[in-house]
Amino acid sequence: MALSNPLKRLLPYLLSGTFLTTAMFFGGTRISKGQVRSDGLLPHTETCDFLRSTRLPPADSDTIIYYGRDSTHLAFLQDNYARTAETEEQVPDTALTLWENMQTLNDSKTIMGPALGGFSIKANIFYGYSKMSNTVGLWSSYDGTVKITNNNRYSQNYRLLCQTHETIHGIQSANKIDKDDMSWSIWDFQRACMADEAAAQVGEYLIALEFYHDSIPGLLNEKADISAKVKGRLLQEWAAVQADTLPYARDLAAVGKSEFYTQFKDQWWLDFYNNWTLNYYIRCMKNNWLKAPSGKTYSLESARKSGYISPDFNFTAGLDSMPSNLFGTNTRMKQAFDYVECARLGRTLGEKDSVCLAAKARLKKEKNIYLGVDMNKVWEKLADPANKLDALGVMDYFAAELKKNLPAPVGNKSKIRRP
Numbered sequence: 558m559a560l561s562n563p564l565k566r567l568l569p570y571l572l573s574g575t576f577l578t579t580a581m582f583f584g585g586t587r588i589s590k591g592q593v594r595s596d597g598l599l600p601h602t603e604t605c606d607f608l609r610s611t612r613l614p615p616a617d618s619d620t621i622i623y624y625g626r627d628s629t630h631l632a633f634l635q636d637n638y639a640r641t642a643e644t645e646e647q648v649p650d651t652a653l654t655l656w657e658n659m660q661t662l663n664d665s666k667t668i669m670g671p672a673l674g675g676f677s678i679k680a681n682i683f684y685g686y687s688k689m690s691n692t693v694g695l696w697s698s699y700d701g702t703v704k705i706t707n708n709n710r711y712s713q714n715y716r717l718l719c720q721t722h723e724t725i726h727g728i729q730s731a732n733k734i735d736k737d738d739m740s741w742s743i744w745d746f747q748r749a750c751m752a753d754e755a756a757a758q759v760g761e762y763l764i765a766l767e768f769y770h771d772s773i774p775g776l777l778n779e780k781a782d783i784s785a786k787v788k789g790r791l792l793q794e795w796a797a798v799q800a801d802t803l804p805y806a807r808d809l810a811a812v813g814k815s816e817f818y819t820q821f822k823d824q825w826w827l828d829f830y831n832n833w834t835l836n837y838y839i840r841c842m843k844n845n846w847l848k849a850p851s852g853k854t855y856s857l858e859s860a861r862k863s864g865y866i867s868p869d870f871n872f873t874a875g876l877d878s879m880p881s882n883l884f885g886t887n888t889r890m891k892q893a894f895d896y897v898e899c900a901r902l903g904r905t906l907g908e909k910d911s912v913c914l915a916a917k918a919r920l921k922k923e924k925n926i927y928l929g930v931d932m933n934k935v936w937e938k939l940a941d942p943a944n945k946l947d948a949l950g951v952m953d954y955f956a957a958e959l960k961k962n963l964p965a966p967v968g969n970k971s972k973i974r975r976p
C-alpha cells in the first residue's frame with residue numbers, strides 16, 4: 558500500500574483491509590504465494606488460459622504463479638494495463654504513462670531502477686490505473702497487479718514513486734516474507750506489516766536520491782510524496798555518507814538502513830498501519846483463521862529481506878533489530894492490541910486455559926480500557942459498510958458503551974449521573 562501525504566489524515570483504511578482479506582485468502586488459507594523455489598521465485602508450472610491469451614507470453618522460468626490471474630479477477634483492468642517488457646505499440650494509451658515510468662526505471666543509471674524493472678519483467682507484473690479512495694497504490698500478490706490511482710491530481714513522477722513502492726511489495730511476495738503465519742501473535746503481524754511497509758516507503762526515498770545523484774531531481778522534488786522536511790533530511794544523510802570512500806551502493810544502503818529506523822518515528826504512519834493490522838487481525842479471528850500460539854514468531858531474518866531489491870542490493874540486510882516501540886505515543890492502540898491478543902488466546906486455547914487466564918489477569922492489573930469489549934460486536938461494526946470508524950475507533954466506541962452501562966458502584970450511587 559502506498560499513501561499520499563496530503564490525503565493521509567483523511568483516509569479510511571477499510572477498503573484495503575477488505576481487499577486483502579478477499580484477495581489473499583481462499584478457503585481460509587493464504588494462497589497468494591504458491592510454491593516458492595529456494596531462490597525466492599515461483600516456478601512457472603501452470604499456464605492459465607488468461608495468460609495464454611494476453612499480449613505477451615509469460616517468461617519461461619522465474620515467473621510467479623498468481624492464483625487470481627484469470628479473466629474474472631483481472632476484469633477490472635480489461636485491456637488497460639502495461640507490462641515492462643512490452644513495446645510502446647503493444648501498450649494501450651490508457652496505461653502508457655505507467656509503462657513509460659517502468660522504462661524510465663529500467664533504463665536509468667541507477668542500482669534500483671533496472672533491478673525493479675528486471676524483476677517486474679521476470680515476475681510478469683501488470684500495472685494499471687484504478688479508482689482508489691484510500692490509497693494511491695496497491696500491490697496484490699493474488700493476481701500480480703500493481704494498481705495506481707487514476708486521480709489526475711498526481712504527477713507522473715508521483716506515480717513512478719508509487720510504482721517503485723508497489724513493485725518492492727512484489728519482490729517481498731516473491732521472497733515469501735509477506736506471508737503471515739496464523740499462529741503468530743498480533744505483535745508479529747504488526748512487525749511483519751510495518752517492516753514491509755517501511756522498506757517500500759524507504760525504497761521510494763532511495764530511488765529519488767538515486768535519480769537526484771544522476772542529476773535528475775524531479776523525484777526528490779515530488780512534494781506530494783516527499784515533504785520538504787524529509788527531502789532536507791535525505792540530502793543531509795546523502796552528503797554525510799558520501800564523505801567517506803565507500804562505494805556508492807554501500808552509501809545508498811547506509812541511508813536506507815537509517816531511513817528504515819526513522820520511518821518508525823512517524824506517529825501518523827504508525828497509527829495508520831497499526832489500525833490496518835488491528836482490522837486485519839480481527840478479520841482473521843472472525844473467520845477462525847487464527848491458530849493457537851505455536852512458538853513461531855516474525856523473525857529479524859524476514860525484516861532483513863524486506864529491503865531486498867536484487868542479489869546485489871539489499872538496504873535492510875544490515876538491520877540490527879526491529880524497532881522496539883511500534884506504537885509511538887499511542888497508548889490506547891497498545892492497549893487495544895493487548896486486548897485483541899488476549900481475545901485470540903481465549904478463542905484458540907479456551908477461556909479457561911492458564912495462558913489465557915494469566916493474560917486476562919495482566920490486563921486487569923493494567924486497567925486495560927477495552928477489557929470486556931465484545932469482539933463479535935467489534936467485527937460486526939467493522940464489516941458494516943455504513944461504519945466510518947477505523948479499527949481503534951470501533952474499539953473505543955464499544956469501550957465507551959461499556960463504561961456507560963457500568964453498574965453504579967456500591968455506596969456511591971448519588972454521584973452517578975445518567976444521561
Ligand SMILES: [Zn+2]
Pocket residue numbers: 558559722726753754757
Ligand atoms: Zn505499501
